[in-house]
Amino acid sequence: xxxxxxxxxxxxxxxxxxxxxxxxxxxxxxxxxxxxxxxxxxxxxxxxxxxxxxxxxxxxxxxxxxxxxxxxxxxxxxxxxxxxxxxxxxxxxxxxxxxxxxxxxxxxxxxxxxxxxxxxxxxxxxxxxxxxxxxxxxxxxxxxxxxxxxxxxxxxxxxxxxxxxxxxxxxxxxxxxxxxxxxxxxxxxxxxxxxxxxxxxxxxxxxxxxxxxxxxxxxxxxxxxxxxxxxxxxxxxxxxxxxxxxxxxxxxxxxxxxxxxxxxxxxxxxxxxxxxxxxxxxxxxxxxxxxxxxxxxxxxxxxxxxxxxxxxxxxxxxxxxxxxxxxxxxxxxxxxxxxxxxxxxxxxxxxxxxxxxxxxxxxxxxxxxxxxxxxxxxxxxxxxxxxxxxxxxxxxxxxxxxxxxxxxxxxxxxxxxxxxxxxxxxxxxxxxxxxxxxxxxxxxxxxxxxxxxxxxxxxxxxxxxxxxxxxxxxxxxxxxxxxxxxxxxxxxxxxxxxxxxxxxxxxxxxxxxxxxxxxxxxxxxxxxxxxxxxxxxxxxxxxxxxxxxxxxxxxxxxxxxxxxxxxxxxxxxxxxxxxxxxxxxxxxxxxxxxxxxxxxxxxxxxxxxxxxxxxxxxxxxxxxxxxxxxxxxxxxxxxxxxxxxxxxxxxx
Numbered sequence: 001x002x003x004x005x006x007x008x009x010x011x012x013x014x015x016x017x018x019x020x021x022x023x024x025x026x027x028x029x030x031x032x033x034x035x036x037x038x039x040x041x042x043x044x045x046x047x048x049x050x051x052x053x054x055x056x057x058x059x060x061x062x063x064x065x066x067x068x069x070x071x072x073x074x075x076x077x078x079x080x081x082x083x084x085x086x087x088x089x090x091x092x093x094x095x096x097x098x099x100x101x102x103x104x105x106x107x108x109x110x111x112x113x114x115x116x117x118x119x120x121x122x123x124x125x126x127x128x129x130x131x132x133x134x135x136x137x138x139x140x141x142x143x144x145x146x147x148x149x150x151x152x153x154x155x156x157x158x159x160x161x162x163x164x165x166x167x168x169x170x171x172x173x174x175x176x177x178x179x180x181x182x183x184x185x186x187x188x189x190x191x192x193x194x195x196x197x198x199x200x201x202x203x204x205x206x207x208x209x210x211x212x213x214x215x216x217x218x219x220x221x222x223x224x225x226x227x228x229x230x231x232x233x234x235x236x237x238x239x240x241x242x243x244x245x246x247x248x249x250x251x252x253x254x255x256x257x258x259x260x261x262x263x264x265x266x267x268x269x270x271x272x273x274x275x276x277x278x279x280x281x282x283x284x285x286x287x288x289x290x291x292x293x294x295x296x297x298x299x300x301x302x303x304x305x306x307x308x309x310x311x312x313x314x315x316x317x318x319x320x321x322x323x324x325x326x327x328x329x330x331x332x333x334x335x336x337x338x339x340x341x342x343x344x345x346x347x348x349x350x351x352x353x354x355x356x357x358x359x360x361x362x363x364x365x366x367x368x369x370x371x372x373x374x375x376x377x378x379x380x381x382x383x384x385x386x387x388x389x390x391x392x393x394x395x396x397x398x399x400x401x402x403x404x405x406x407x408x409x410x411x412x413x414x415x416x417x418x419x420x421x422x423x424x425x426x427x428x429x430x431x432x433x434x435x436x437x438x439x440x441x442x443x444x445x446x447x448x449x450x451x452x453x454x455x456x457x458x459x460x461x462x463x464x465x466x467x468x469x470x471x472x473x474x475x476x477x478x479x480x481x482x483x484x485x486x487x488x489x490x491x492x493x494x495x496x497x498x499x500x501x502x503x504x505x506x507x508x509x510x511x512x513x514x515x516x517x518x519x520x521x522x523x524x525x526x527x528x529x530x531x532x533x534x535x536x537x538x539x540x541x542x543x544x545x546x547x548x549x550x551x552x553x554x555x556x557x558x559x560x561x562x563x564x565x566x567x568x569x570x571x572x573x574x575x576x577x578x579x580x581x582x583x584x585x586x587x588x589x590x591x592x593x594x595x596x597x598x599x600x601x602x603x604x605x606x607x608x609x610x611x612x613x614x615x616x617x618x619x620x621x622x623x624x625x626x627x628x629x630x631x632x633x634x635x636x637x638x639x640x641x642x643x644x645x646x647x648x649x650x651x652x
Contacts, residue, residue, distance in 0.1 A: 032058075034417065037068070040056060041071050045071045045075055046075060047072070063409050064413045066095070070088065097422075102121065106133065110137075115140040125150060125154075128162060129164050132154070139168050148172060155172065158190050159195055159198065184210070191216045194220060194249065196220045196221070199220060215233075215239065223254075227247065239269065240269045244279070251282035256290070259294060281311065289314070291322075295314075299311055299318070309335070309336065309339045312339065321597045323588070326356055328351075329356060332349045344376060347369060347376040347379060349365060365380075366381075366384050371389045375608035375609070375628070378611075390619055393466035394470070395462065395467040396437070398441030399438050399441040402442065408426070408430050412451065415451050440464075452473035453506075456499075456504065474620065475504060480553065483549055483554070484557075488557070494518075494553055496616075497556070497610060502516065504517065515542035515543060518552025520537075520542055520552055524551075524555060525548075563580055565633065567594065570606065570611075571583060574603045585638060586637070587635065590634065629646060
């Protein structure tokens with residue numbers, strides 16, 4: 001059974017004090033107003049004017065009452081309410097909603113082909129679909145003086161343009177502006193971006209294709225096969241340029257195969273010294289991430305100018321992977337001073353010293369690291385069996401009579417309404433102008449509001465790194481306890497994941513489309529939902545904290561059942577289950593070495609943060625956290641059983 005989270009006494013005292021400070025000064029709306037606004041906002045978006053008008057009188061003094069006007073305008077956008085939008089802008093000249101309204105209006109005008117109005121209301125030569133609308137508006141309104149040059153700029157890209165550009169591109173082509181020379185330029189750009197469909201579409205329009213176009217087709221289909229074929233081709237500046245581009249791509253994706261043909265390819269074509277160095281560096285680097293046997297010689301053979309910090313790091317990782325500890329010492333000693341003294345490489349230097357019998361040097365470095373509060377500091381303390389250097393130092397309370405600026409007051413109400421992107425826009429209007437004591441007071445206020453992501457942001461901005469109670473919020477504790485009950489998933493572990501994944505931002509959205517507190521992909525969330533018998537999960541569902549937690553914790557349970565090792569669970573959550581399976585075969589068994597040698601940089605950085613977070617959450621909860629090595633038994637490589645680690649009975 002997962003232990004219930006109990007707020008430690010200093011947190012309780014701090015919260016009570018902050019409540020006393022703000023309860024009298026606050027002008028925040030009461031809960032009834034918040035509930036009413038949320039209901040009316042959704043009705044306004046559906047265009048229910050009469051119902052909104054009937055009930056909004058209770059919101060007369062509510063800070064975001066005008067957001068109902070915005071929602072009604074959005075609902076009526078097909079009617080092109082230009083006069084009403086202008087009136088809104090006049091009443092709220094500094095509102096971030098004005099930009100949103102402009103975007104909605106431009107979309108409606110483009111959809112209705114109101115080209116003159118579109119030019120009048122702010123569309124410019126920007127990018128993407130709006131760029132296409134602007135060009136089309138110029139065409140349709142007869143403003144063609146500089147239009148061919150603008151269309152050429154929009155057309156001459158290495159990726160496909162939005163369909164909204166088709167008409168103006170067609171006009172430009174019919175006017176004779178699409179020349180063979182321009183086609184060849186765009187074909188090269190499509191090759192650089194590896195856009196085979198676009199390349200074939202463009203090359204099909206050529207009246208007479210140069211021979212290199214056929215080579216590009218081959219390189220896009222199968223670069224290694226084409227590069228092998230190129231070892232028999234006569235060299236030319238154009239061929240060399242294209243082969244260099246293709247070789248860089250092959251070096252990143254198929255380094256072992258490129259390595260076999262590179263000497264002959266290099267001999268046949270006149271690559272410059274810089275091009276040769278770049279391809280050979282990439283080949284060595286990406287081969288090293290697969291621990292190819294030839295990669296260490298390839299890295300060591302690079303010119304000094306190519307042996308940057310990334311190469312030197314991978315030389316060290318290669319030797320760690322192979323267990324060659326004397327070579328690890330030598331590799332770290334050859335690093336630039338700033339790199340060598342980074343906490344990561346100091347830890348590995350100490351580990352290598354210990355492995356090579358240089359115990360005093362190892363202890364000295366470990367002892368210094370053990371005074372630092374991070375993954376390597378905790379590991380160093382474990383090697384010496386020293387206590388962790390954790391010292392809670394709450395930030396100052398800040399200005400006692402602090403009154404929130406109006407934009408931040410609106411941001412808080414928008415946060416409670418679930419309009420989180422709008423909340424951030426309002427917040428950004430005022431936050432940077434606050435003085436340090438005002439920011440600290442604001443952080444205390446955000447604790448009482450439950451906007452933990454902002455508390456974390458303010459503490460980082462103010463450099464209050466030892467205010468752990470603020471930087472590591474304890475939120476949704478009962479919900480997490482309930483969902484994690486009777487499993488290997490603990491509440492500190494879940495909170496550690498949330499802290500790293502979303503920093504407690506309920507609306508977090510990653511470039512990979514992961515949503516919410518626990519950063520769930522929609523397909524993963526749907527799979528977990530089916531297992532739990534739930535009907536979900538669209539984007540808005542995943543921004544709902546209880547559901548996101550339920551699905552995310554269920555996924556964590558599945559991963560613990562599948563891998564039965566915290567590091568493999570964390571790796572699977574970050575990089576995918578398939579990678580944890582791959583990294584369970586023929587990798588080092590020492591957990592710290594395993595973590596350092598996994599190929600993905602993001603995952604190498606992600607797991608230490610999870611481990612540090614869980615130690616701190618455990619400490620905040622109990623005062624006596626599990627050591628970080630508790631979460632790091634030896635790796636179950638090739639089916640081996642895990643054992644406690646470090647395995648020495650006595651400190652080194």
